[in-house]
Amino acid sequence: MKKKSIILFLMGPTAIGKSSLALKIKRRFSQIELLSVDSKLVYRGLDIGTDKPTKKNLRDYSYRLVDIIDPWKIYSVIDFYHDAHKEIQEIVNSGKIPLLVGGTMLYFKVLLNGFSFLPPSNSIIREYIFQEICFGKKENLFQILKKIDFLSSKKFHINDIRRVLRAVEVFFVSGGSPLSVLNKSVYNKFPYQVFQFGLIPHDKNILFNNIKKRFNCMLDRGLEQEVRNLYKNKYLNISLPSINSIGYKQMWKYIENKYTYQEMIDNTIKSTRNLVKHQLTWLTNWKNIILIQDDQIKFLMTLIKKTILRISM
Secondary structure, X not given: OOOOOEEEEEEOOOOOOHHHHHHHHHHHOOOEEEEEOOOOOOEOOOXXXXXXXXXXXXXXXXXXXXXXXXXXXOOXXXXXXXXXXXXXXXXXXXXXXXXXXXXXXXXXXXXXXXXXXXXXXXXXXXXXXXXXXOOOOHHHHHHHHHHHOHHHHHHOOOOOHHHHHHHHHHHHHHOOOOOOOOOOOEOOOOOOEEEEEEEEOOOHHHHHHHHHHHHHHHXXXXXXXXXXXXXXXXXXXXXXXXXXXXXXXXXXXXXXXXXXXXXXXXXXHHHHHHHHHHHHHHHHOOOOEEEEEOOOHXXXXXXXXXXXXXXXX
16 A cells, blocks of 8 residues: 655644744755745735745745735635645655645644535634624624625525525635535545644743734835725725735725724734633643643654654654
């Protein structure tokens, strides 16, 4: 029986230092090729607010699935599924080891398990859509539905939050309306041997403080001007997933005089903390994963080295 090729997952919450760690791993192990598992790094022009690796690092380390789509387009879970499989196969065929790095846990889950249309309802995804993207307002939710699936919006009343939210959830997961994605299930078993590592904080308070420092650093680096440049683009609006991401939507609202500067900062930090809590919940419930505290990087390096040696034997 042919041995399965080995790939590595490195998962972790926002602001814990995944990207810098990934570059460190790549520098140490030449066999590694990096592949981003992040729903925002795919967008061109969203650099500072996503804490994207520098252009030089992206070029020098061949960081895949970064800067692959314009921000006025929608990149679905299905798009990622197909793109990631293609990139992984290319890396494996070249004799290298894919290291998938990111914090979009849903993407990791879909890679491992495939997906079913219509996708099952997921309370975490629904909460993320309603609270983080729509700010807990049914009006915002309905406007998003009108934007992505106008025909469905004609069938639902704005007060029918359950059905409206379900339709938006289906689009968020699959990239299509409930009707368009029926009978298109993908159940392909992931054809690789996966070693999964999860980076978790040894002290949550330190991580939460880092979130504040990280965002202040983004402001110092010119996040406001980056968003103002995006704001000038007639094809962009706050209902798009790219602009509705944390940091960008708050700055967008500040530019539109819907937030004060301090409200923009406070809301971004609060939203990031909530996202981190969700990410940690995913990680603690994840199967077959080795959880490593962020002050035990040497241990992680040792595990990766042993994994690489196992392949070469």
